[in-house]
Amino acid sequence: MIDNRLEIATMIAIEIKNLTKKFKDIVAVNNVDLKIYEGECFGLLGPNGAGKTSLIRMVTAVSPPTSGEIYILGHDLKLHSREIKALLGVIPQIDNLDPDLTVIQNLLTFARYFDIPRREALKRSIEALSLLQLEDRSNSPIRELSGGMRRRLLIARGLINSPRILVLDEPTVGLDPQAKHLVWDKLIQLKAQGITQLLCTQNMEEADFLCDRVAIMHAGKIVDIDAPKELISKHLGKNVWEIELDTDRENKIVKMLQDKGLDFQIAGNRIYLFGDEGTDLLPQLTAPHRVRNRPPTLEDVFLKLTGRSLTE
Amino acid sequence: MRFCSWRFIRVWQRNRDVFLRLWHAETPAFVAEPVIILLAMGLGLGAYVGLVDGQRYIEFIAPGLIAGYAMFSASFECTYGSFVRLEHQRTFDAIIATPLEIEDVTAGEIFWGATRAALTGIAMLVIASAFGLVHSPYALLIPLVCFLEGLMFASIALFFTSIVPSIYSFNYYFSLFITPMFFFSGVFFPLSSFPDLVQKLSWVVPLTPAVHFTRALVSGNLHPSLIISLIIILAFAIPFFLASMITMRRRLVV
Numbered sequence: 208m209i210d211n212r213l214e215i216a217t218m219i220a221i222e223i224k225n226l227t228k229k230f231k232d233i234v235a236v237n238n239v240d241l242k243i244y245e246g247e248c249f250g251l252l253g254p255n256g257a258g259k260t261s262l263i264r265m266v267t268a269v270s271p272p273t274s275g276e277i278y279i280l281g282h283d284l285k286l287h288s289r290e291i292k293a294l295l296g297v298i299p300q301i302d303n304l305d306p307d308l309t310v311i312q313n314l315l316t317f318a319r320y321f322d323i324p325r326r327e328a329l330k331r332s333i334e335a336l337s338l339l340q341l342e343d344r345s346n347s348p349i350r351e352l353s354g355g356m357r358r359r360l361l362i363a364r365g366l367i368n369s370p371r372i373l374v375l376d377e378p379t380v381g382l383d384p385q386a387k388h389l390v391w392d393k394l395i396q397l398k399a400q401g402i403t404q405l406l407c408t409q410n411m412e413e414a415d416f417l418c419d420r421v422a423i424m425h426a427g428k429i430v431d432i433d434a435p436k437e438l439i440s441k442h443l444g445k446n447v448w449e450i451e452l453d454t455d456r457e458n459k460i461v462k463m464l465q466d467k468g469l470d471f472q473i474a475g476n477r478i479y480l481f482g483d484e485g486t487d488l489l490p491q492l493t494a495p496h497r498v499r500n501r502p503p504t505l506e507d508v509f510l511k512l513t514g515r516s517l518t519e
Numbered sequence: 520m521r522f523c524s525w526r527f528i529r530v531w532q533r534n535r536d537v538f539l540r541l542w543h544a545e546t547p548a549f550v551a552e553p554v555i556i557l558l559a560m561g562l563g564l565g566a567y568v569g570l571v572d573g574q575r576y577i578e579f580i581a582p583g584l585i586a587g588y589a590m591f592s593a594s595f596e597c598t599y600g601s602f603v604r605l606e607h608q609r610t611f612d613a614i615i616a617t618p619l620e621i622e623d624v625t626a627g628e629i630f631w632g633a634t635r636a637a638l639t640g641i642a643m644l645v646i647a648s649a650f651g652l653v654h655s656p657y658a659l660l661i662p663l664v665c666f667l668e669g670l671m672f673a674s675i676a677l678f679f680t681s682i683v684p685s686i687y688s689f690n691y692y693f694s695l696f697i698t699p700m701f702f703f704s705g706v707f708f709p710l711s712s713f714p715d716l717v718q719k720l721s722w723v724v725p726l727t728p729a730v731h732f733t734r735a736l737v738s739g740n741l742h743p744s745l746i747i748s749l750i751i752i753l754a755f756a757i758p759f760f761l762a763s764m765i766t767m768r769r770r771l772v773v
Contacts, residue, residue, distance in 0.1 A: 292618050
């Protein structure tokens with residue numbers, strides 16, 4: 208049977224204290240503190256190189272921290288890595304399905320790593336395949352699966368040990384909208400069953416749709432944590448004005464916005480102006496430039512907090 | 520350093536399942552080659568070779584070929600085979616996200632490599648018997664000896680695999696280490712036909728004690744020096760087995 212010897216003592220699913228990861232001269236994760244509660248879907252957002260994958264690798268016990276502590280369901284990861292790994296379902300970003308085995312063999316072999324008895328493993332494999340609508344692919348070799356099927360199989364594999372916590376690294380990257388929505392539906396279904404989810408993603412729509420809370424990571428640190436809605440109202444208010452500029456008038460307009468003490472961000476030949484009231488008139492002042500008004504999104508928060516230029 | 524747990528058996532089982540699924544794709548080649556060598560060298564070249572004690576040449580090389588091909592089996596499995604699983608298929612990354620640790624993966628790979636050597640030993644023994652070249656019931660111990668020999672070569676191979684940058688590095692491993700050993704460990708010529716220095720050197724080359732062993736078992740001529748052969752095999756196997764656990768962790772758990 209699965210190793211369930213750990214007593215579950217707390218409502219905190221994942222607790223991270225002063226966690227740091229260094230590679231030679233790079234600090235990938237810089238003194239991070241984080242609490243993820245049982246039953247929540249927690250999003251980890253950040254540009255490439257922000258340290259998300261390093262953080263996730265430490266949490267899933269496949270990478271040792273340089274310093275700091277990690278507790279999973281109240282238990283020290285350093286001391287109980289095997290037992291803790293038995294409680295986690297890890298869905299990696301890189302497809303590491305076993306191409307030497309068929310679809311069902313992938314699941315059965317994985318179940319065996321968790322010491323799930325054969326009969327139970329078969330039952331769970333069939334369940335997981337039907338949950339992700341792969342039941343008619345059971346005996347296919349991996350190379351015959353489409354990208355979307357592989358990703359669904361990775362999720363099915365991550366569920367085989369009935370995990371308490373799911374750790375998902377970009378679960379819908381490269382999927383068509385149909386497959387993406389199928390995966391989202393399943394994640395919502397799993398959350399309803401009480402499975403905690405740590406979701407690492409670049410897709411802001413996905414984070415907004417699925418996550419109760421998100422953390423935005425930048426350069427190894429967590430810049431802010433909150434519910435998506437809260438983050439938007441806290442950082443941006445109710446409106447975003449996008450103003451497209453000609454270069455010759457740019458300096459003048461930027462100066463005007465600065466003088467008024469407004470909250471804005473420049474990216475290329477575009478100004479993003481944030482705020483609630485009082486800013487309504489400004490875009491008119493900047494005419495004849497093209498101006499567009501829209502409600503703010505999580506993506507605006509993300510770009511505001513992590514910058515609009517490439518980070519690596 | 521950390522040591523493996525009993526869970527290494529899970530990795531061995533994974534490799535066994537893959538072998539049972541795909542064996543027909545590679546085994547014929549593995550059996551055909553030794554048979555061709557046995558016939559070409561044993562009968563062809565053997566017609567021109569007179570051994571001191573009047574033994575037929577094909578009888579001389581048969582036990583050597585058993586040990587030689589057991590070496591090739593374990594070495595291929597834990598170089599090219601393990602490297603593809605390590606780097607190309609990322610199979611080990613998937614496994615260490617489960618209750619298994621990298622040391623279990625390492626031990627599972629090595630024991631599977633040894634199993635492949637034992638399977639080759641069995642196949643070769645059957646072939647040699649079919650040609651009437653086996654004269655002692657002690658030969659039934661050959662799979663066991665091949666397994667031990669396989670542990671040694673799999674450990675050395677996996678250690679090398681854990682430190683090489685690319686799959687092309689194995690060309691060096693085979694052309695500078697494995698293939699020369701095939702010719703300088705008493706498989707094809709008695710060691711006594713080499714100059715003194717080469718003779719002494721060949722004694723500490725890992726294939727030599729294995730050949731010594733299989734030759735003794737096939738002929739039934741057991742003598743005390745087999746203890747030394749066993750010690751040499753263990754003296755290679757144990758340090759490389761332990762070292763590869765350290766280097767695999769260093770490579771994969773970063």
